[in-house]
Amino acid sequence: MVDISAITGSVQSNATSTNSSSQTLAADMNTFLTLLTTQLKYQDPLDPMDTAEFTNQLVQYSNVEQSIQMNTKLNNLLSLGIANLGAQAVSYIGKTAQVLGDVMPLQDGKAKATYTLNKDVQSVSILVKDMNGKVVYTANGEGTTAGTHEFTWDGKDSDGNLLEDGAYQIIVSPKVASGETAATVTTTVFGKVTGVANDDNGVYIGLGNAVTAGLGDIVTMRDDNYFNDKNTGGGNSSDEEKPSDETAQA
Numbered sequence: 001m002v003d004i005s006a007i008t009g010s011v012q013s014n015a016t017s018t019n020s021s022s023q024t025l026a027a028d029m030n031t032f033l034t035l036l037t038t039q040l041k042y043q044d045p046l047d048p049m050d051t052a053e054f055t056n057q058l059v060q061y062s063n064v065e066q067s068i069q070m071n072t073k074l075n076n077l078l079s080l081g082i083a084n085l086g087a088q089a090v091s092y093i094g095k096t097a098q099v100l101g102d103v104m105p106l107q108d109g110k111a112k113a114t115y116t117l118n119k120d121v122q123s124v125s126i127l128v129k130d131m132n133g134k135v136v137y138t139a140n141g142e143g144t145t146a147g148t149h150e151f152t153w154d155g156k157d158s159d160g161n162l163l164e165d166g167a168y169q170i171i172v173s174p175k176v177a178s179g180e181t182a183a184t185v186t187t188t189v190f191g192k193v194t195g196v197a198n199d200d201n202g203v204y205i206g207l208g209n210a211v212t213a214g215l216g217d218i219v220t221m222r223d224d225n226y227f228n229d230k231n232t233g234g235g236n237s238s239d240e241e242k243p244s245d246e247t248a249q250a
Helices: 005-041 051-092
Strands: 096-100 103-106 111-117 123-129 135-140 147-153 166-175 185-199 202-207 211-214 218-222
Touching (some): 103 185, 111 123, 123 147
Antiparallel strands (some): 103 166, 111 185, 123 135
16 A cells, blocks of 8 residues: 555645745735835935945845745746646545545444553543434444554444435543553544545545545555455454555555
8 A cells, every 4th residue: 555645735734835925025025115216316416326236236136036936936837736636636536545534424224443551551431422422332443552543434323224315423541550551542533435525725635424534544445345355244344454465546
């Protein structure tokens, strides 16, 4: 599998940085022109500005103007890069994306996520909430050792009722022994890509009918039958991911 988050994140952050730089240069040029024209206006006609100094200031003005033009062209180039990424991301539709985050899509009664622990812990509790903040499902995470563990959910609440497809938040809370430092946890969620969109701020993919993720949050892209490759019953698995037999998408 190929990690594409570094590429997309770099393009989007550079575009933002270029916009900011162009605005700063434009402000500097306007300030420079104001100072230069004021200096010319009030110079002593009997003792005019030194020719060498005046030429030097004109050169500075030219350099600032060229820098603004260069930044504008660079920004246009980066914008085209983002648009191109959006066009390429269309090929992700129908594939399964793993993205950083804690809001997972329930699609066709299936949901999958992972949690990564930085250390061994005593126990792990998992809550699933709907978008109104109501707890709909609870479970004990089987994986308590340092590393990545999977969690799968069949979309049923704690009473066994099948819930509607949509967005649900997963909250993973590790418990450590008394006196130990707290463990940190990172979650990722899986979802079948249903659409792609982009704006001036970046490129986004839709997971199911209710979850949106930035292209820079994608960790991996997998075969569209990924959900069917593993047991997606109403529980969770402590097996660490073994992605070597899955197809990566760049």
